[in-house]
Amino acid sequence: MTVNPEQTTFTRKRYNTLAALYDAMEFGMERRQFQRWRQHLWQDVQGPRVLEIGVGTGKNIPFYPPRVFVTGIDLAEKMLAKALLRMQAIDAQNNALLLMDAQTMAFSDATFDEVVSTFVFCSVPDPVLGLKEALRVVKPGGRLLMLEHMLAEPPTLARAMTYVDPAIHWMMGVHIARPTVAHVTAAGWLIDQVTPLSYGAIFRRIIAHKPN
Ligand SMILES: C[S@@+](CC[C@H](N)C(=O)[O-])C[C@H]1O[C@@H](n2cnc3c(N)ncnc32)[C@H](O)[C@@H]1O
Numbered sequence: 001m002t003v004n005p006e007q008t009t010f011t012r013k014r015y016n017t018l019a020a021l022y023d024a025m026e027f028g029m030e031r032r033q034f035q036r037w038r039q040h041l042w043q044d045v046q047g048p049r050v051l052e053i054g055v056g057t058g059k060n061i062p063f064y065p066p067r068v069f070v071t072g073i074d075l076a077e078k079m080l081a082k083a084l085l086r087m088q089a090i091d092a093q094n095n096a097l098l099l100m101d102a103q104t105m106a107f108s109d110a111t112f113d114e115v116v117s118t119f120v121f122c123s124v125p126d127p128v129l130g131l132k133e134a135l136r137v138v139k140p141g142g143r144l145l146m147l148e149h150m151l152a153e154p155p156t157l158a159r160a161m162t163y164v165d166p167a168i169h170w171m172m173g174v175h176i177a178r179p180t181v182a183h184v185t186a187a188g189w190l191i192d193q194v195t196p197l198s199y200g201a202i203f204r205r206i207i208a209h210k211p212n
Contacts, residue, residue, distance in 0.1 A: 001126065001128070001129045001132070002129075003101065003103045003104050003125075003126065003129065004125055004126060007125035007126070008075070008101060008103070008125050010125075010173065011075060011076075011123055011124075011125050011173045012075050012076050013173075014123075014172060014173025015056075015074075015075065015076035015078070015079050015123070015173055016076045016077065016078040016079070018079075018172065018173070019057065019076060019078035019079045019081070019082055020078070022056065022057055022079065022082070023057055023059075023082070026059075030059070033197075033198070033203075034059075034118075034119075034147075037118075037147050037197060037203075037205065038059065038060055038063050038118060038147065039063050040205075041063075041116070041118070041145055041147055041205060042060065042063035042064060042065060042116075043065070044145060044207075045064075045065055045068060045114055045116060045145060046068070046113065046114065046143075047065070047067060047068030047069065047070075047113055047114060048067065048068050048069060048113060049068075049069055049071075049111065049112045049113045049114075050064075050068050050069065050070045050071070050112060050113065050114045050115070050116060051070075051071050051072075051073070051107070051111075051112040051114070051115045051116070051134070051137060051138070052070050052071070052072040052073070052115075052116045052117070053073060053102045053115060053116070053117045053120055053124075053130070053134060054073070054074055054075070054102065054117055054118075054119075054120030054121075054123070054124070055072030055073060055074050055079075055080070055083050055097060056074060056079045056082075056083065056119075056120075057079055057082035057083055057086065058072070058082060058083030058084075058085075058086035058087060058097075059086075059118075060072075060116070060118060061083065061086050061087055061090065061092050061095065062086075062090060062092075064092065064094055064095060066094060068094065069094050069095065069096075070094060070095040070096075070116075071095070071096050071097075071098065071112075072095060072096070072097045072098070073097075073098045073099070073100040073102065073105070074097075074099065074100075075099075075100075075101050075102070077099055080097055080099055083097055084097055102120075102124055102130040102133060102134070103124065103125065103126055103129045103130045103133060104133065105133050105136075105137055107137040108137070109136055109137065110137070110138065110139045110140065110142075111137050111138075111139075112137055112138050112139065112142060113138070113139055113142050113143075114138065114142055114143045114144070114145065115134045115137070115138050115142070115143070115144045115145070116144075116145045116146070117134075117144075117145075117146045117147075117148065118146070118147040118148075119147060119148060119149060120148070121146070121148055121178070121180050121183065122148065122149055122150070122174045122175050122176065122178060122180070123173055123174045123175065127178060127180065127183045128183050128186050128187050131144075131183055131184055131186075131187030131188075131189065132187045132188065134187070135187055135188050135189060135210055138210050139210070140210055140211070140212045141209060141210060141212050142209065142210050143192075143207060143208065143209045143210075144184065144189055144206070144207070144208045144209070144210075145205075145206075145207055146180075146184070146205065146206040146207075146208075147197075147203070147204075147205055147206075148180045148203070148204060148206065149176065149202050149203050149204075150177075150178050150179060150180040150181070150201075150202065150204065151176075151177045151178060151179050151180075151202075152199075152200035152201060152202045153196075153200055153201045154200050157200050158177070161176050161177040162177045164176070165177040180204075180206070181194055181204070181206060184206060184208050188210075188211070189208035189209065189210065190208055190209055190210075190211055191206065191207075191208045192207045192208055192209060193205070193206070193207040194206050194207075
C-alpha cells in the first residue's frame with residue numbers, strides 16, 4: 001500500500017481552504033455534543049506519550065490531561081496554524097504540533113503509548129494505510145481511542161449516505177459513508193469497545209489496542 005499523491009493533495013487543499021471557516025461551521029455541534037464527547041474520550045487517555053492524528057484547529061487541546069505529552073500531527077498547514085494559536089492562547093505546555101501525513105509518518109516504530117483521533121479517518125485519503133501507520137508507531141498493547149462519524153447502520157439511511165458521499169467529498173474533502181470500524185480491524189487493531197453515540201450509530205467511540 002502506498003500513498004496516493006493526487007488524493008492526498010486534494011485533501012490537503014480542501015482543509016487549507018476550510019481552515020478559516022472550520023470552527024464556525026462546527027460551532028453548534030461542538031456546543032451541543034462534540035465537547036462532551038471529547039472530554040469523555042480524553043479523560044480515558046493514560047499516556048504518557050500520546051499521538052493525536054489530524055489535530056485540525058486544535059479543538060482537543062483544552063482537554064489534554066496534564067499528565068500526558070501529546071504530539072499532534074496534521075496534513076494541512078492552515079489547520080495546524082489555528083491549532084498553534086489555540087495552544088498559545090491557553091498556554092498549553094504539554095504538546096507539540098507537526099506537519100505530517102498520517103499515511104506515512106516520520107516516527108520510529110513503537111514511539112507512542114496511545115493514539116487518538118477525532119473526526120479524522122473520514123478524510124484520510126487511505127484510512128487503512130493511516131491506521132496501519134498508527135499501529136506501527138504505537139507500542140505493543142498500546143491503545144487507539146477514536147471519535148469518528150461513519151456509515152449509518154439503518155439500511156435506508158446508509159444507502160442515502162452512500163449516494164451523496166461523492167458530492168460531499170468533492171465539496172468538503174470528507175467521506176460520510178466509510179465503514180470505519182471495519183477499517184480499524186483491517187489495519188490489524190483488536191477492537192475492545194464500539195459505543196454508538198448518535199442516531200443510526202453515525203457517530204461512534206471506538207477503543208482498540210495493538211496485539212502484544
Ligand atoms: C474534520 S477535521 C477534524 C479535526 C480535529 N481532529 C477535530 O476533532 O476537530 C479532519 C482533519 O484531519 C486532517 N487530515 C486528513 N487527512 C490527513 C492525513 N493523511 N494526515 C494527517 N492529517 C490528516 C485534516 O487536515 C483535518 O485537519
